Amino acid sequence: MIGRKIEIMDTTLRDGEQTSGVSFSVSEKLTIAKLLLEELKVDRLEIASARVSEGELQAVKKITSWALEQKCLNKIEVLTFVDGGKSIDWMIDAGAKVQNLLTKGSLNHLTHQLKKTPAQHFADIKANIELAATHDIKTNVYLEDWSNGMRNSKEYVFEYLDFLTAQKTERVLLPDTLGILTHDETFKFITEVREKYPTTHFDFHGHNDYDLGVANVMEAIKAGANGLHLTINGMGERAGNAPMASVIAVINDFLKDVKITVNEKALNKVSKLVETFSGFRIPVNKPVVGANVFTQTAGIHADGDNKNNLYFNDLMPERFGRKRKYALGKTSGKANIQKNLQDLGLSLNDEELKKVTQRIIELGDKKEVVSQEDLPYIISDVLDSDAIEKRVVVENYVLGHAKGMKPSTTLQLIVEGVQYEAHAQGDGQFDAFMNALKKLYKTHSKKDLPKLIDYAVRIPPGSHSDALCETIITWKLEEKEFITRGLDSDQTVSAIKATEKMLNII
Structure with missing residues (x-):
């Protein structure tokens, strides 16, 4: 198990685009795709759903054309459906070569949505996989609602996997479609699947409805998952998907027996670009990429940082192309102000520093947020006032x-x-x-x-x-x-x- 490779598949352009109110243009999708592969260096991209719209088709054509030139077309994936070959025709037109086929991973979904028997569903899937192969299209298979399937219809799940692992597929994709799993269940269910099918490649696709997305990803890796599906800024339907930045930081810091290719230094750059294109704002306290997460507010923390970095942890901002900041407000104290003065190349004596600190505290009591750029003006005002x-x-x-x-x-x-x-x-x-x-x-x-x-x-x-x-x-x-x-x-x-x-x- 030492150093085993975990594939990172980014689904921001497909599942992430299902975030309410988000729609990427053709050029935005191409730009994000290039950045994800060239800068962030994820292993694979899921970029679209087949048959959604003409705009989606044009975006996929642009991306596959670029990927073909870059000799990485095998890294571009499209969500498809069991629809008698219509999705395959769409794939051919779009120039895509890897389909992620959406199938039913729970008996509840199969019975009430498709109204088919397992045998009928399996036959349709087999026909789709074989048709894809005749057009040189590789197949990964999603088991939609797999987590509920393991909870409530485990016999069906294993009957399906017995069938599926005998087909010509590349990967089996296990989604917690409704974000219902606890971390204990994630570990238990993937362990069961892993032990029964030791040679099959399994991806875990986590959602974040209970804010357990990152915890579930950790347990999936421990249980033997081969790949993860993540989105930039945790975008996705409802509460979103497991967030890329947090997961990468967790893997690098806590899971030493696995290796990934993702370049964590590019996380912040990609995150900001996706925020701009999507209009989906990053919460200021979002781990790794949030505006406030590398900002010390309390003066005692800035003082401790001056004394052997007492308030640092392993999440150093430089890892992610960022810089630590020291907030200016009513709790900041002299140490925070001194840190900001150092950045600006300014110095004050003790009496001047005391007066400037008092002025910033007064502004903080008014619920005003002071920036580093405001500091020279506060200094000028305070010292000028004292001179009169x-x-x-x-x-x-x-x-x-x-x-x-x-x-x-x-x-x-x-x-x-x-x-x-x-x-x-x-x-x-x-x-x-x-x-x-x-x-x-x-x-x-x-x-x-x-x-x-x-x-x-x-x-x-x-x-x-x-x-x-x-x-x-x-x-x-x-x-x-x-x-x-x-x-x-x-x-x-x-x-x-x-x-x-x-x-x-x-």
Whole structure:
């Protein structure tokens, strides 16, 4: 058993396309097929179901034409049906040379769906296999609903396998069609089949309805399965199929007595492409390929990573062409911030780091997500604010905006310990704020407010978060121009912060 080869068959383009709302175009199918074989290096592809549509036929023709040129046509498989030779004619037209024939693996399906006896079904299958062979088409056979067959009609399953193993077939495909197996049953059933037919090639096709897809795959391998059917991102009908990325990681890390050809470094690239083409979004916590799975959030974890990688496991992101990240939020702490600063080539002293950490915690309490790209702007804002002596404080304000009414602001300002208040309307909330501020200065001060000559709003370049926007205001006082910046998750508030800085400067 040492080093025995496990074939990996990807069925993203056939079973995965049965994900609700997913349909790949001809060019998308060809691109994915090339990537799966050339980059990911799976052993086989199931790319379509026969007789589905004209678009499906054109996609298969494109893929088989390319595969013929690459001398890998034997790796391209198509799901076919026991239909009196119609699927075989479709295969011939499509240029495909391997059929995965769908047959009944449980007496329940045979009796109630086909309404045939086992003998009648076996005769039809035999005729199909022989017809395929006359056209140089190889046959693998699916035992649809095999898992329920083993649970409820085992005598029928073994009667069928006795017949099938005497036919000219390449592989027998054992699907848990409805995703009902436990890992114990998977091991037990495949062991029984393996012991009775030791020379037959068996594939296991797992579904994930109870979230047991990966566990069942592990047990199938232990029981002696020769091949696995997987999909990128776990795509497939209902809860989907056993996911490619997780299974490959599990095999490489825990099943040392088997070998596979899959290139795990390409998993993330293929996963993202399939996500883009399918519109089927990857959950952020999806193992191996999810956006968050290599992101440390807690500051204690980042601190531990600095101290002999205490929070690393064998799933190193570099294995999959990825990089570890350290989230910035209310639980991140100084260690996370230092990790991000290192990536950006920045450094802060202890006091500056403490102030920046506090600002990020404040944003986290507002449920804002801060990205690494936001960090330089937070640093600039915090350190810039500290450099200005705060003699004027915008203590409170109420911003009002209602349909059919002019926006209004009630402003409370503290100047060197004295509180002032004013109310005004304007063309917008910030305009109303400025009108209230002008009213206060006209009443209580001989100073003139600077003129606002430019107002710009932007998010930090490269940021993928909605945590921050930066408002940059250019002021003119007499002949002198100067700029202040405000940073906040709310555009109007960031403008008010920039204005407060202006008040302290003048």
